[in-house]
Amino acid sequence: MVDYITILIYALISIVVFAVLLSTVAVLTLAERRISAFMQDRLGPNRVGPWGLLQPVADGIKFIMKEDVIPLEVNRFLYILAPLMTIIPAMLAFAVVPFGHDLFLRGRVINLQVANFDIGILYIFAIAAMGIFGIIIGGWASNNKYSLLGGLRSASQFISYEIAMSLAVIGILMVYGSLRLNDIAQYQGSLWFGFIPKWGILVQPLGFIIFIVSVYAETNRVPFDLPEAEAELVGGYHTEYSSMKFAFFFMGEYANMITASALIATLYFGGWQVPYLHNIGFIFPKLGIFHLQQWLVALIEILSFAIKVGFFLFLFLWIRWTLPRFRFDQLTDLGWKVLIPLALLNIVVTGALMMLRII
Amino acid sequence: MNPYALEAAFFYLFSAMIIGSALLVVLFRNIVRSAFALFFTLFGVAGIYVLLGADFVGVTQVLIYIGGVLILIVFGVMLTHRSYSVDMFNRLGTLVMGAVSAIVTFTIIYYAVRRAPWYSVGYKPALPTTQPIGKELLTTYLLPFELVSVLLVLAMIGAAYLIRSEVTTARERSPITKTGDNDSGLTPEVSSTGVKERGK
Numbered sequence: 001m002v003d004y005i006t007i008l009i010y011a012l013i014s015i016v017v018f019a020v021l022l023s024t025v026a027v028l029t030l031a032e033r034r035i036s037a038f039m040q041d042r043l044g045p046n047r048v049g050p051w052g053l054l055q056p057v058a059d060g061i062k063f064i065m066k067e068d069v070i071p072l073e074v075n076r077f078l079y080i081l082a083p084l085m086t087i088i089p090a091m092l093a094f095a096v097v098p099f100g101h102d103l104f105l106r107g108r109v110i111n112l113q114v115a116n117f118d119i120g121i122l123y124i125f126a127i128a129a130m131g132i133f134g135i136i137i138g139g140w141a142s143n144n145k146y147s148l149l150g151g152l153r154s155a156s157q158f159i160s161y162e163i164a165m166s167l168a169v170i171g172i173l174m175v176y177g178s179l180r181l182n183d184i185a186q187y188q189g190s191l192w193f194g195f196i197p198k199w200g201i202l203v204q205p206l207g208f209i210i211f212i213v214s215v216y217a218e219t220n221r222v223p224f225d226l227p228e229a230e231a232e233l234v235g236g237y238h239t240e241y242s243s244m245k246f247a248f249f250f251m252g253e254y255a256n257m258i259t260a261s262a263l264i265a266t267l268y269f270g271g272w273q274v275p276y277l278h279n280i281g282f283i284f285p286k287l288g289i290f291h292l293q294q295w296l297v298a299l300i301e302i303l304s305f306a307i308k309v310g311f312f313l314f315l316f317l318w319i320r321w322t323l324p325r326f327r328f329d330q331l332t333d334l335g336w337k338v339l340i341p342l343a344l345l346n347i348v349v350t351g352a353l354m355m356l357r358i359i
Numbered sequence: 360m361n362p363y364a365l366e367a368a369f370f371y372l373f374s375a376m377i378i379g380s381a382l383l384v385v386l387f388r389n390i391v392r393s394a395f396a397l398f399f400t401l402f403g404v405a406g407i408y409v410l411l412g413a414d415f416v417g418v419t420q421v422l423i424y425i426g427g428v429l430i431l432i433v434f435g436v437m438l439t440h441r442s443y444s445v446d447m448f449n450r451l452g453t454l455v456m457g458a459v460s461a462i463v464t465f466t467i468i469y470y471a472v473r474r475a476p477w478y479s480v481g482y483k484p485a486l487p488t489t490q491p492i493g494k495e496l497l498t499t500y501l502l503p504f505e506l507v508s509v510l511l512v513l514a515m516i517g518a519a520y521l522i523r524s525e526v527t528t529a530r531e532r533s534p535i536t537k538t539g540d541n542d543s544g545l546t547p548e549v550s551s552t553g554v555k556e557r558g559k
Contacts, residue, residue, distance in 0.1 A: 078395060118487035122418045129426025133398060136433055140391055148437065155434040162426065179489055 006108055014095070014114045021094055024313075025254040026056035032317055039321045060247075068243040075141040082138030083241065083248035089131035090255035096120050097262045098182040100272045100301040101279050103294065111182060112272075112298065120181045121169060124263060125162075128218060131252065132158045135220075135227060138249070139237035150236030153328050154227035157217055160335030161224075165214035167343035171207040171350045172200055172267050175359050185271030189278065195285050197275045200268035203359050206346045208268045210339050215260045217331065220253060222320040226328045261312035262305075269308050272301040369410055377403035394433050401425050415488045 037044025046052040100112030139151020176187040217224040228236030281292035380399035401424040408417035
């Protein structure tokens with residue numbers, strides 16, 4: 001018997017998540033320009049709407065109205081497909097990110113996430129790999145030397161950071177014993193020595209540093225924005241793209257940033273957890289219990305998740321306008337000679353600490 | 360709705376995707392297009408795995424074959440000098456040999472499928488597979504698992520040896536570079552081959 005109401009609820013959740021994701025992308029395009037302006041003592045776009053809040057709408061209309069140029073010498077089929085292959089995986093990857101406690105609704109258990117896969121985090125890595133493929137193909141199909149170099153750099157960048165990123169996450173998987181992001185978030189609510197929340201950053205500090213460096217490389221952000229290094233490669237892989245196709249690459253990058261921030265928050269900062277908040281309310285050790293309604297708890301958790309993700313998104317912008325760019329051989333050196341050995345060390349140390357029952 | 364019908368529909372969809380794109384891989388004359396068609400072949404295989412309830416295997420398929428092997432293939436193809444204008448068409452002799460081996464392989468698989476004792480498990484919701492796979496790998500199948508790791512390490516050492524030996528000969532040929540103060544490891548200063556000396 002198919003439970004149509006559950007299907008309906010999850011359909012609703014996925015629509016809401018999709019809408020929130022897209023509007024966060026829109027707000028991010030504005031935030032990037034405003035925050036960079038503040039960091040450089042400028043004002044940034046502040047004319048369209050209050051504080052420039054309608055600027056993303058104006059940008060969107062502009063992108064749609066612009067002429068959609070397809071250069072003559074490109075490989076038409078792949079040229080058109082590449083932006084789609086970038087944005088679709090970027091949108092899909094967020095599906096497994098949980099943003100709240102399970103809700104109990106008249107005998108049904110509702111996960112506050114689109115899909116609670118058993119393979120959780122592996123799914124995100126696999127989908128991210130497909131997104132990189134879109135960039136490589138876009139760079140090749142453009143038939144432009146700058147685009148080709150951008151695509152090539154994207155491929156070389158991917159093989160530099162991917163292993164380190166996966167190895168860094170293995171530490172987390174060892175400690176929490178699950179690939180499911182919801183389980184990982186759940187376990188981070190348990191207490192260490194009776195009062196410290198067992199967040200990933202506390203049990204895996206080295207893994208966190210490796211992961212965050214790899215994630216910056218994965219999202220093509222400064223200091224690792226080599227595939228589109230505008231000072232060297234004009235526009236990198238999207239040099240030949242215009243109009244909405246260019247916007248798709250752009251939106252894909254921002255959607256990847258959101259997923260990456262959500263992943264950092266979920267793996268290392270407790271996800272939707274608020275310290276001492278359980279599904280019946282706040283439970284303070286030795287102090288007592290404050291009962292709260294299920295809906296209020298869910299609301300607080302979603303808010304906590306949003307604040308954490310918001311902070312890491314800000315960190316992305318902050319770093320972008322602070323650090324210079326790496327050279328691509330430096331990134332490969334960093335990935336293979338520093339991050340991978342450190343990640344292996346992290347696994348060994350984590351295993352030893354788990355044997356000693358410290359973690 | 361009949362769940363079998365939906366499953367069958369997805370099965371045929373993925374099968375068509377695999378077979379169609381695999382044909383394109385062989386028939387495209389441009390090697391980058393072939394690599395791109397391979398993307399859909401590998402993705403379709405992952406889809407079949409997921410359809411069979413093997414979600415872990417399916418995602419690993421995408422992660423390793425699309426994220427690893429295919430990106431390396433495309434990377435290698437793009438790096439190869441002017442490879443994207445090379446005509447990849449095979450001559451008639453290889454075509455005949457290919458047809459013969461294809462027919463032989465198909466016959467073998469056909470008879471294997473016909474003779475295998477198939478049984479149906481009925482319609483069941485997909486169960487988590489990751490934990491059982493991990494447990495089996497580290498208990499029942501520990502020896503094969505470790506042997507595969509040894510094999511991979513050997514392959515890595517071999518690859519590293521092939522690269523390093525070339526670099527060493529270049530360094531030996533070059534009278535300018537000093538071997539003493541080279542701290543960068545992988546890419547030593549090989550001025551004779553045109554690679555500029557790193558700034559110190």
